[in-house]
Amino acid sequence: MTQDGNPADKPEKGEEKKETTYVPSLVEAQAELAALRARSNREPARDSTSVRTRPTGAQRVPMLAEADAALEALYARHKKVYPREVHGLFARLRVLLASLTLGIFYGLPWLNWGPGRQAFLIDLPERKFNLFAWTFWPQDLFYLAVILILSAFLLFFFTAILGRVWCGFVCPQTVWTEVFLWIERRIDGDRMKQMKLAKQPWSREKLLKRSTKYSAWILFSLWTGFTFVGFFTPIRELAVSSVAFSLGPWETFWVFFYGFATFGNAGFLREQVCTYMCPYARFQGAMFDPNTLIISYDKARGEPRGARGRIVDPKSQNLGHCIDCTLCVQVCPTGIDIRNGLQYQCIACAACVDVCDTVMDKMQYPRGLVRYTTENALEGRPSRILRPRVWIYGGLLAAIAAALVISVLLRIPLGLDIYRDRNALYRETNEGLVENVYTLRILNMDNSAHVYQLSAEGVEGLRMQGDIERVTIESGQVRELVVRLQADPAYLKKRSNDVLFRVQAEDSARLVATEEARFLGPVIH
Amino acid sequence: MADFVSGFWKWFILISVILSFLGIIALVIWMSRGRKPGARIESHGHVWDGDLEELNNPLPLWWLYLFYLTLVFGAGYILLYPGSGVFGGAFKWSEVGQYEQEMKTADLKYGPLYEKYRTQSIKAVATNPEALKMGRRLFMTYCTACHGSDAGGGPGYPSLRDKDWLYGGQPENIKASIAGGRNGAMPAWGAVLGNEGVHHVSEYVMSLSGRKVNDEAALEGKEKFQQLCVACHGKDGKGNQALGAPNLTDNIWLYGGSQAAIMKTITDGRNGHMPAHSEFLGDAKVHLLAAYIYSLSNKELKAAK
Numbered sequence: 001m002t003q004d005g006n007p008a009d010k011p012e013k014g015e016e017k018k019e020t021t022y023v024p025s026l027v028e029a030q031a032e033l034a035a036l037r038a039r040s041n042r043e044p045a046r047d048s049t050s051v052r053t054r055p056t057g058a059q060r061v062p063m064l065a066e067a068d069a070a071l072e073a074l075y076a077r078h079k080k081v082y083p084r085e086v087h088g089l090f091a092r093l094r095v096l097l098a099s100l101t102l103g104i105f106y107g108l109p110w111l112n113w114g115p116g117r118q119a120f121l122i123d124l125p126e127r128k129f130n131l132f133a134w135t136f137w138p139q140d141l142f143y144l145a146v147i148l149i150l151s152a153f154l155l156f157f158f159t160a161i162l163g164r165v166w167c168g169f170v171c172p173q174t175v176w177t178e179v180f181l182w183i184e185r186r187i188d189g190d191r192m193k194q195m196k197l198a199k200q201p202w203s204r205e206k207l208l209k210r211s212t213k214y215s216a217w218i219l220f221s222l223w224t225g226f227t228f229v230g231f232f233t234p235i236r237e238l239a240v241s242s243v244a245f246s247l248g249p250w251e252t253f254w255v256f257f258y259g260f261a262t263f264g265n266a267g268f269l270r271e272q273v274c275t276y277m278c279p280y281a282r283f284q285g286a287m288f289d290p291n292t293l294i295i296s297y298d299k300a301r302g303e304p305r306g307a308r309g310r311i312v313d314p315k316s317q318n319l320g321h322c323i324d325c326t327l328c329v330q331v332c333p334t335g336i337d338i339r340n341g342l343q344y345q346c347i348a349c350a351a352c353v354d355v356c357d358t359v360m361d362k363m364q365y366p367r368g369l370v371r372y373t374t375e376n377a378l379e380g381r382p383s384r385i386l387r388p389r390v391w392i393y394g395g396l397l398a399a400i401a402a403a404l405v406i407s408v409l410l411r412i413p414l415g416l417d418i419y420r421d422r423n424a425l426y427r428e429t430n431e432g433l434v435e436n437v438y439t440l441r442i443l444n445m446d447n448s449a450h451v452y453q454l455s456a457e458g459v460e461g462l463r464m465q466g467d468i469e470r471v472t473i474e475s476g477q478v479r480e481l482v483v484r485l486q487a488d489p490a491y492l493k494k495r496s497n498d499v500l501f502r503v504q505a506e507d508s509a510r511l512v513a514t515e516e517a518r519f520l521g522p523v524i525h
Numbered sequence: 526m527a528d529f530v531s532g533f534w535k536w537f538i539l540i541s542v543i544l545s546f547l548g549i550i551a552l553v554i555w556m557s558r559g560r561k562p563g564a565r566i567e568s569h570g571h572v573w574d575g576d577l578e579e580l581n582n583p584l585p586l587w588w589l590y591l592f593y594l595t596l597v598f599g600a601g602y603i604l605l606y607p608g609s610g611v612f613g614g615a616f617k618w619s620e621v622g623q624y625e626q627e628m629k630t631a632d633l634k635y636g637p638l639y640e641k642y643r644t645q646s647i648k649a650v651a652t653n654p655e656a657l658k659m660g661r662r663l664f665m666t667y668c669t670a671c672h673g674s675d676a677g678g679g680p681g682y683p684s685l686r687d688k689d690w691l692y693g694g695q696p697e698n699i700k701a702s703i704a705g706g707r708n709g710a711m712p713a714w715g716a717v718l719g720n721e722g723v724h725h726v727s728e729y730v731m732s733l734s735g736r737k738v739n740d741e742a743a744l745e746g747k748e749k750f751q752q753l754c755v756a757c758h759g760k761d762g763k764g765n766q767a768l769g770a771p772n773l774t775d776n777i778w779l780y781g782g783s784q785a786a787i788m789k790t791i792t793d794g795r796n797g798h799m800p801a802h803s804e805f806l807g808d809a810k811v812h813l814l815a816a817y818i819y820s821l822s823n824k825e826l827k828a829a830k
Contacts, residue, residue, distance in 0.1 A: 074556055076583035276585060423671055424679030430776050439674045466675070482675040 080198070081271055081335040083181065084191040084327070088354025094168070098175045106223075109230035122232050128476060134408070135476065137445050139415050146404045153400060155280075157393040159287040161385060163294045167281065168349035173273050176224075176266035177333070180217060187213045191330060217267050218259075225259030271334040275345050285344065290375040291384050295348055297328075297339040297370045298378065305339075310363060321365045328352035328370055338370055415443035416503050416513040425520045433463075433486040434521035440481045442503055442513075444473040450505040454483065458499035459519055460491040470506075485519055492521040538610030542603065546596070553592050639809035642816070647696035650816035652826050660817025663810055667802065676821050681780055681797065686821050689777045693766045694822065700815035704808070706801030709769045714753060715792035722749055727787045733762045733774045769797075 113119035113132050121130040129136040136143065158165055168174060187209055188194045200206050229251050230238050241247050247255065265273055274281050288294070302322035308314060314321060322339070329337045331351040336343050338352045356370040376383040421437035429435050444450060452471045456464050466483035473479045485499065497519045505511035571579040606614040613619075638659070642650045650656045665674065671682045678684035683691055691709065692702050715723060728738045729746030750762070757770035764772035771779060779797070780790050803811055820826060 074558075074581075074583050075586045075589040077586045272585060276588075419674075421669070421674050423669065423673050423682065427673075427677065427679050428781070430782070435677070437673050437675050437677060484675055484677065 078272065079335070081333065082191045082194050083333045083351070084330040084355070085185060086331045086351045086354045088357060090350035090354050094174075094178065094349065097169045098178050101170055101172075101175055102179070106227050109227060109235040118234055118236075120231065121234065124232055126476075133447075135413075135445060135447060137415070137443065139443065139445070140411070143404065143408065146400065146407075150397070150400050150404060153393060153397045156287055157390070157397050159284055160289070160292060160389050160393055162348075163288065163292050164281075164284055164346070164348035165293075167274065167284075167347035171347075173265060173270075173278070174333075174347060174349065176262060177270050179220065180266040181333075183216050183220065184213060187216065217263055221259040221263040221266075222255065224262045225255040225257070228258040229254045271345070271347075274334060274347055281344065281347070289387075289389065290381075291387055293372050293374055294342055295338060295346060295350055295353060295370065296342065296373050296375075296378055297322075298368070298373075299339070302339070302369050321360070321363075321369050323359065323363060325359055327355045327359060331355045412511060412513065413445035413447075414503065414505070414511045414513045415441075415445060416501065416515045417441040417443075418501055418515050418517045420517055426522070429486060432489070434489050434492065435484050435486050436519050436521075437482065437484050438501075438517060440483060440501065440503075442471065442473060442479045442481065444475060444477055444479075446511065447475050449474045450507060450511060452511075453504045453506060454481075455502045455504070456483075456485055456499050457502070459487045459497050462487050462499065462519075487519065487521065489521055492519075492523065495523055496520055535610040542609050546599065549592075549596060553589070553596070557589050636809070639807075639813055643809045643812050647700065647812065647816045647819055648826070650813065651696075651820040651823065653816075656813060657817055657820055660813045660820075663806075663814050664817055667806065668814070676818070681795075683779055684777075685818050687777065688822055689772065689775055690766065691764075691769045691771055691779075694819075696815060696819050698766070699818050700811060702799060703814055703818075704801065704803035704811045707769055707797070707799040709795065709797030711757075711770075711790060711795040713792065713794035717753070718749060718791070722746075723788050723791045726750055726754070726791055727784055730762070730773050730787055730791075731784065734776045736776075
């Protein structure tokens with residue numbers, strides 16, 4: 001965030017003059033670092049004319065030289081980030097969570113619940129949603145709203161405690177990027193080799209590597225697109241028609257569109273999705289407080305940073321624990337320097353924590369120079385996890401979750417809608433009775449057929465006429481019935497009378513639906 | 526492009542389009558020129574928590590390319606679709622054209638479904654459950670507004686469920702009623718008969734369907750009836766299906782069977798109107814509808830099959 005501490009700035013000629021006139025921003029710092037990395041990768045011989053390098057060691061990064069080019073325009077050319085592979089506790093945790101979430105994504109559509117019934121299927125043409133033993137209908141959209149509210153509170157809850165843990169470990173953008181990075185490393189090699197390859201002119205080797213990498217990405221993306229469509233079309237049928245090249249137009253579109261989005265987002269846009277597109281990345285800051293866990297560099301312990309030999313006592317050299325190896329910058333998937341403090345680009349993936357710990361181990365310093373901590377803890381104040389914010393989010397979360405579970409368990413899979421005929425307010429039968437006509441739509445949302453009994457009450461001596469004997473409705477079917485209610489006008493006290501329709505399954509006392517309607521007639525005194 | 530009354534508007538649109546294009550191009554060029562190296566990055570002036578500032582940082586370059594892309598898209602759109610005010614576009618697209626195209630596609634798709642019943646007799650179609658389902662849908666769309674969801678009719682709209690027909694209940698009569706429509710006209714007799722005359726005639730008409738009436742008044746009414754009403758309703762009051770004159774001897778009343786309603790009918794007359802559907806729906810759908818309506822009052826057809 002500030003200029004001091006950026007290794008690139010200190011020895012640069014003419015930089016002091018600039019400092020009086022301009023305040024660098026995060027993006028500038030990022031651009032500078034990207035430029036740094038780009039420079040550091042070049043062979044010294046080729047670069048000797050234009051780059052002023054710091055004289056210490058091969059690990060040292062060269063100086064800022066071209067970053068100004070990025071500052072000139074209102075539009076900055078994207079600097080590709082080549083994150084270095086990282087091992088450690090959090091890297092293992094991410095692989096674990098990625099395997100879990102990807103396993104669910106790619107595996108779930110293949111799971112069946114009973115013969116021929118896909119356990120998770122959002123059947124748009126049939127307008128129903130299979131979820132294991134349940135079947136949900138458009139009438140159940142209410143539950144979707146509750147689930148979305150629940151998800152939002154989960155996000156608030158975890159962000160308040162753990163910061164952007166969602167972004168770093170389970171966000172699809174992170175998870176799929178992780179897979180693409182893995183593929184990239186298998187084909188192009190590590191970070192250094194990737195950068196070298198990018199600089200190389202086109203050759204047989206580069207062509208081969210690029211085509212292999214893109215083919216692998218495309219295959220994986222198509223599989224992803226196929227799986228995505230498999231959540232909406234029975235995936236086994238989809239597999240058969242894919243092999244036979246006989247997919248429908250919409251299925252084809254979505255397989256390729258979702259595949260293309262995967263390919264573009266995980267292969268090329270990567271951290272730009274988080275920094276330029278994702279709204280959550282921006283509003284998460286509002287959910288942070290000084291007790292939220294963030295990934296932070298311990299400035300008090302690390303500074304002044306600087307290179308030193310392994311056996312040298314840092315105190316004797318007037319140095320902190322940061323050896324300025326820049327590994328934390330190299331592993332960062334969004335290309336920031338965590339030592340500049342908390343930044344909006346940080347997705348809390350903890351790669352810098354992992355890599356710094358390995359360096360600290362090698363230097364035989366205590367771990368945790370870059371660590372999960374809170375703002376309070378960093379400033380020596382007591383840190384509280386169980387604070388009012390957490391209790392309130394947690395309480396609301398528990399209440400909504402309980403309400404959702406209870407209402408799903410008590411859900412009655414029977415729907416009744418009533419449409420009163422509007423061509424006439426009422427009609428008189430030849431016997432002098434007043435008659436109203438209604439269309440009933442009865443929806444059997446249960447997984448088996450039932451026989452239903454219909455009745456209506458509300459006016460003395462009310463009679464129901466129509467094809468209402470033993471109404472049988474198959475599972476998932478809607479039955480439209482026209483019924484006539486007849487009443488003796490002598491019993492009609494008002495013009496408009498409330499009547500209650502009732503549908504009751506013969507074989508289950510639980511399956512009842514009632515719906516109110518109006519019965520209109522003349523007033524006879 | 527000839528939808529405007531005044532020729533001014535097409536030029537107005539053309540100039541607006543051209544100016545918009547030029548304006549956006551100028552804006553994009555201006556915005557992509559950037560600022561002087563080393564110049565202070567502008568702050569939007571929003572500061573939070575003392576030191577958190579909102580800066581006008583550079584956008585990614587590919588974002589700028591997206592702006593260029595929208596310009597290319599816009600130019601392509603103007604060339605292909607009617608957007609410029611003066612040029613109809615290479616696709617010759619119009620709303621009417623699209624509507625006709627969609628109707629054509631729908632006809633190709635659904636036409637054969639209706640067509641296959643057209644060659645069968647209405648009586649045969651009326652026993653086909655699949656056809657009746659389609660007929661029911663058509664009925665619910667086009668007929669229920671007047672005749673009701675149960676086809677039971679209402680004041681002024683005849684029931685289609687009973688065996689009493691104004692214009693005949695044979696399949697071909699029903700089809701003719703739907704296809705060509707009907708206009709029922711009962712003249713107003715109030716001026717001719719006077720209040721008392723109307724009362725007498727109503728008494729007689731009620732006696733025809735066996736209701737208790739004042740015999741004296743009915744006798745007076747019979748005389749008037751034989752002069753004025755027989756032409757349409759017949760000597761015995763059984764009506765005439767060729768004219769759509771209802772049978773007065775059953776207890777079915779199109780406009781209400783109370784004496785007040787009957788007197789109003791005689792005094793002011795009635796004009797019933799059934800619109801013609803043949804042009805609107807086409808013969809195949811009318812055929813199917815006729816079969817459905819025929820099945821309503823001939824429930825035994827299903828049993829016979």
